[in-house]
Amino acid sequence: MSLVRRTIERYVKLTDAEWAVVAPHWQPRDFPRGAFITRTGEVEPWFSIVEQGVQRLFVEHDGSEVCVGFAYDGSWSGVYDSFVTRTPSRFAVQAVTDSRLWSIRREALYGLYDTVPAMDRWGRLILEELLIGRATREIEQLTLDAEARYRNLIRRSPHLLQLVAQKDIASYLRMTPETFSRLRARVR
Amino acid sequence: MSLVRRTIERYVKLTDAEWAVVAPHWQPRDFPRGAFITRTGEVEPWFSIVEQGVQRLFVEHDGSEVCVGFAYDGSWSGVYDSFVTRTPSRFAVQAVTDSRLWSIRREALYGLYDTVPAMDRWGRLILEELLIGRATREIEQLTLDAEARYRNLIRRSPHLLQLVAQKDIASYLRMTPETFSRLRARVR
DNA sequence: GAAGGTTCTTGATCCACATCAAGCGCCGGC
DNA sequence: GCCGGCGCTTGATGTGGATCAAGAACCTTC
Structure with missing residues (x-):
């Protein structure tokens, strides 16, 4: 099918x-x-x-x-x-x-x-699914700082790190590539 | 009706x-x-x-x-x-x-x-309408700084300023009441 | 496999906005 | 009509993350 x-x-x-x-x-x-x-x-x-x-x-x-x-x-x-x-x-x-x-x-x-x-x-x-996704993402942006957003992503979508450039993930998480790189070095 | x-x-x-x-x-x-x-x-x-x-x-x-x-x-x-x-x-x-x-x-x-x-x-x-509204708002958050978001709001929804507390509008625009107050004094 | 671009890292500096603080004024309740 | 508190303003200070900079490690592509 x-x-x-x-x-x-x-x-x-x-x-x-x-x-x-x-x-x-x-x-x-x-x-x-x-x-x-x-x-x-x-x-x-x-x-x-x-x-x-x-x-x-x-x-x-x-x-x-x-x-x-x-x-x-x-x-x-x-x-x-x-x-x-x-x-x-x-x-x-x-x-x-x-x-x-x-x-x-x-x-x-x-x-x-x-x-x-x-x-x-x-x-x-x-559309219901899309809207729920947006609401979840909005809450994350509001309630989590850069490190928590990073931890959340590697927990929920670890495969993304292999698939797309870090600079794109960084901008998705609303931070610069530099901040993302420093987090990677610092966290775990 | x-x-x-x-x-x-x-x-x-x-x-x-x-x-x-x-x-x-x-x-x-x-x-x-x-x-x-x-x-x-x-x-x-x-x-x-x-x-x-x-x-x-x-x-x-x-x-x-x-x-x-x-x-x-x-x-x-x-x-x-x-x-x-x-x-x-x-x-x-x-x-x-x-x-x-x-x-x-x-x-x-x-x-x-x-x-x-x-x-x-x-x-x-x-739902289509709600999703389009969310997309518009997301773009505003991404591409506008605090002052531009403020200007946008007073242009698009001037009535809101009369209706709700400034601290709520401030948090809606992702800034503190202090920053909002300073913008009001500075802009126009 | 060498060349050239892009991405990632690491360090130094900077800045928009938050936080802290204190006084004022307005509004709502008794 | 007075009291208490919340909201607004204004100033002083702090800071998370951005920006600037430069070197290292990749990929591509020819």
């Missing part, structure tokens, strides 16, 4: 008839390491599920970049607010490793929302 | 028959100034639409409070992640002024999601 169907069915069950309607709208897209999947200022037409690879989501701000999230196998990837509002994306997405995404276009997904009620529900459940 | 119906119909149209199913589940709840609507650690059973009053949403962290949002007339109010996951809330909600909310219980809303497809869609649209 396809990755896309399995991923959707983590949230809602689809009959074979429903899947037959949904399936043709998804297509694979491949990106080599370093390629941009979405650039700042472009409208995001895709919503994607990651089959393989790691991507980083970041904001550009006078010359520097601040990482706000990562996506990897089995998670979704994209810029949801640009996708929804059809406005230029304030975030960029870049493949950190060679990546394969399965993607659906906005018009196709919104068509499915109208024709397949289970997909409308899926949209709601995905 | 009721506030609740009008508010829902900003997102989806309801037939009179659908409204007849939806309406009985909503009830008014009144809170005097200063009352807690949700306490940290309690599971949030309500989702609410604000008829009148202002509420603040905040995180408690060793003795101090950090404001993460406000709700007022026509906006929603509640702790969505606790509501969805039925886990103890990490946020508290307090009435800043005398408030009237129209609220629906979790079981009732999830029942409506199953019986009234338009409500399932409404849930998705509300």
